[in-house]
Amino acid sequence: MATHEEITGSLQAFGEGYQKNKKLKIMNKDWDRVILIKAADVDSQHTLILKNGELTVTEGTPAGDPDLVVTADSETLADLFYGDITPTEPYMNGTLVIKGSEDDIVRLDxxxxxxxxE
Amino acid sequence: MSEVQLKKVLTLRTVVATSAGLTLSSSTFVAAVQVAGFLAGDAAWLAILTGGLLCMTAALCFSELNGMIPSAAGIRLYFSRAFNDRTALTVSILYMAVILGVIGAESYVLAEILNEALPSVPPMVWILVMFLAVTAMNIIGLKLAGGFQDTITYGLMLSLVTLAFIALARVDFHLTAPMDTGGAMGLINAVAVGVFLFVGFEWVTPLAEEVTHSRLISRGMLLAVGLLSIIYAVFTVGMTATVPRAALTGSPIPQLIFARTILGDIGVVWMVTLTLAASITTFNAGLISVSRFIYASAREHVLPPVFSKISMRFFTPWVAVFTIFIIGVAISTIVLFTHRYLVLVNMAAAMESIIYALAGLAVIVLRRKMPYANRPYRIPSGYIIPGVSVVVFSILALAIFVTFPQVFFYLTLGLLICAWYVSRVVPVIKQKYQAKKSAARKRRRPMIQTTKAGD
Structure with a gap:
């Protein structure tokens, strides 16, 4: 079981990876989304906000309703955002549950x- | 913890339109006259309504599975939980291959219709134009909006009922032999092929992640199947009442013959518009489903990584989409030269019956395996409905195999190839990925986690 801090660390690593990729920022310029990341086994919630191509990570829930809700056990979330596993594997075996439009889910992948x- | 609401959610109207819209296609009319061809009197309605009623049992099974496991991964995940991952993967790959065949048959039927309306343009040109248009749409990432889908589907349903009533009024129709099926085997075959009329109603389950409650998907599926049963029944009776059955069953474009018979050139224009509308949604949905399946399979190292390449400009899985373009055009070309589109239609009907039987079995297995799992929807009356689904759809698949042995041959061959691929090739791809991954980089997550996790 991963801790809240470990999930925060993984999301920060994910955010740093995103910041380094200029192309990704340009491609997401028109994709403004609020994504809630919830751990199923520990009390841990984070919010990813994509606005004008910029990504910010905050702890806790968003102010309004999110566009996507990503739920998994803490281990999977930490591994996923550190890039040690692809989202598709836990998604296909049901460990990772994502609520939101299918297009947004694919975009996140x-x-x-x-x-x-890969 | 309170339930989180999403910014955008789909309504029941769109769920019904999506479920019915994916089902309504050009090749369903071919199947409808095939149903009539198996029966002696005016009993086509009976076979279609029976087919619809049986599909409702499958819809109930999908509702329970979808409520329990609301995921766009659909049968891949349901069957994996109920049986095992290898079985789920084998069946999913075969199912996607059959859908590709349906796309091929669909483009052939549509090309024949457009060629009939504009004879100067050969069908092959239409096939290429359609595939190029839909492929381009999918590579660029253009999507049919929900409102557009609603308008097309409900407009189509209304048009079909209107045309049927015009036809029945013209011949002052009276049911002369409404229950005359001409024998039990004819009825079984008619119902089996009749299942094809509803192929795709369950493709709405991936929307489970976009609705407020999974019950909406269940209601949407049931409503769509119910509406379609009535519309198909009325339309098929209308067609067979006005056009000789032999002229309809021998043609890949029975709906056009029917429209021309009752309304002349206006009927042709009307039907070409309807068919184009029906096909574009099914065609597009089929292409999206298969391309996403190919992309996701590459991402989980079931297919070579090349299939997970995405367009840096449009954020779309262009290699997967382009692969379908190549395979789709190849299938359509073969169908164009051999005219054996019915094999694909019957293969889809058999495959769909197998999927519905497996869905019923999955409900039964999961109730035993995971009796305490959260089920927002549980089929009433215990095991009766899933049991009926297993038995009836197995019999229908067998009926198709007995009547069309080549369908059995092709599906068995496909199953063997898929099983071989899953058991022999997939482990090699996964092994290669693991070796490449270990050589390329270390695990990013700090090692402290592994000791804490105890692994």
Whole structure:
């Protein structure tokens, strides 16, 4: 089981990877989304905000309703955002549950692919 | 913890339109006259309504599975939990291959219709134009909006009912032999092929992640199947009442013959518009489903990594989309030269029956395996409905195999190839990925986690 701090660390690593990728920022310029990341086994919630191509990570829930809700056990979330596993594997076995539009879910996977590779 | 609401959610109207819209296609009319061809009297309605009723049992099974596991991964995940991952993957790959066949049959039927309306343009040109248009749409990332889908589907349903009533009024129709099926085997075959009329109603389950409650998907599916049952029944009776059955069953474009018979050139224009509308949604949805499946399979190292390449400009899985373009055009070309589109239609009907039987079995297995899992929707009356789904759809698949042995041959061959691929090739791809990954980089997550996790 991962801790809240470890998930925060993984999201920061994800955010740093995103910041380094200029192309990704340009591609997401028109994709403004609020993503809630929830751990199913520990009390841990984070919010990813994409606005004008910039990504910010905050702890806790968003002010309004999110566009996407990503839920998984803490271990999976930490591994996922550190890029040690692809989102598709836990998604296909049901460990990772994402609520939101299918297009947004695919876009999130694309972003992960571009940050961490295959 | 309170339930989080999403900014955008889909309504029941769009869920019904999506479920019914994916089902309504050019090749469904071919299947509808095939249903009539198996029966002696005016009993096509009976076979279609029976097919619809049976599909409702499958819809109930999908509702329970979807409520329990609300994921766009659909059958891949349901079957993996119920049976095992290898079975789920084998069946999913085969199912996607059959859908590719349906796309091929669909483009052929549509090309024949457009060629009939504009004979100067050969069908092959239409096939290429359609594939190029839909491929370009998918590579660029253009999507049909929900409102557009709603308008097309409800407009189409209304048009089909209107055309049917015009036809029935013209011939002052009276049911002469409404229950005359001509024998039990004819009825079984008619119902089996009738299942094809509803192929795709369950493709709405990936929307589970976009609705407020999974019950909306269940209601949407049931409503769509119910509405379609009535519309198909009325339309098929209308067609067979006005056009000789032999002229319809021998043609890949029965709906156009029917429209021309009752309304002349206006009917042709009307039907070409309807068919184009019906096909574009099914065609596009099929292409999106298969391309995403290919992309996701590459991402989980089931297919070579090349299939997970994405367009840096449009954020779309262009290699997966382009692969479907190549395979789709190849299938359509083969169908164009052999005219054996019915094999694909029957293969889809058999495959769909197998999927519905497996969905029923998955409900039963999961109730035993995970009796305390959260089920927002549970089919009433215990095991009766899933049991009926397993037995009836297995019989229907067998009926298709007995009547069309080549369908059995192709599906068995496909199953063997998929099983071989999953058991022999997939482990090699996964091994290669692991070796490449270990050589390329160390685990990013700080090692402290592994000791804490105890692994």
């Amino acid at each position: 694309f972003i992960s692919l571009m940050i961490w590779g």
